[in-house]
Amino acid sequence: MRLSMAGEYAVRCMLYLSAQGEGTVASRREVAQAMGIPEQFLAKIAQQLSRAGVLQILQGPRGGYRLPRDPRQLTLLEVVEASAGEIFLNDCVIKPGCCRRAEHCSVHNVWQKARTQLRDTLRKATFASLLRQESCLLAHPRRLREKHPGIVGKNL
């Protein structure tokens, strides 16, 4: 029970774009190198994120990716579900009729509750709040930038 690599990379990509700010274009190579994402995999993930409306793809030599909205309006839940699919923990929660126990199953209620809690926690985490926490942690951004080149967004 864990997040797929696609989900992990999607979160990193959106964290980087959020750090650049709404509307700033970053090339695929730049995002991939900064966040340690295989470039071809990133291309695939960006398509999914674009379809979900959380990332814009710009074609052409000066193209790349950009955040189409304020990072305060973008949540971890949206990015995780856009890239790794809907969170449901157990089939019975979103597929009525998949289990013959459904009619009288007490475990179903526990999964339902756990899913609601998990989604609420991820919904509360906006990318703006995540970035704020990262910049609080970064007491010495220059030193960190030297240690992990490119890992910190330009605007941090």
Next chain:
Amino acid sequence: MRLSMAGEYAVRCMLYLSAQGEGTVASRREVAQAMGIPEQFLAKIAQQLSRAGVLQILQGPRGGYRLPRDPRQLTLLEVVEASAGEIFLNDCVIKPGCCRRAEHCSVHNVWQKARTQLRDTLRKATFASLLRQESCLLAHPRRLREKHPGIVGKNL
């Protein structure tokens, strides 16, 4: 992000044994048929549950499976983790050093919080409480037994 079939079947198996009561032996065939679990798969899952100490395997012609403790002392968390592995949502939560962002990553904290909530919810669900809820739902146990033969434990 969902429970494996092994986890799902393990929960069903333990629910059935809990309904029989602590120490009552049920054959593998009985459990498999009652809960819709492929018998060979159940044999494998029972080995895992046995190693984790939540199920006892009795060999011989009158052998089978039994619950070695009070269902009030058995939690959904134990059964899920015994069969499907530790719940961690994202690698970084239990594998320090697996991600170069770990030092200053704000998303890590969200995964950590989500994991704690999820595990707490599953820990609070004892098999005794699950059975109580099922028996409340079963307003007409005889009718339900006829509709789904074997699905309701003998003691319900």
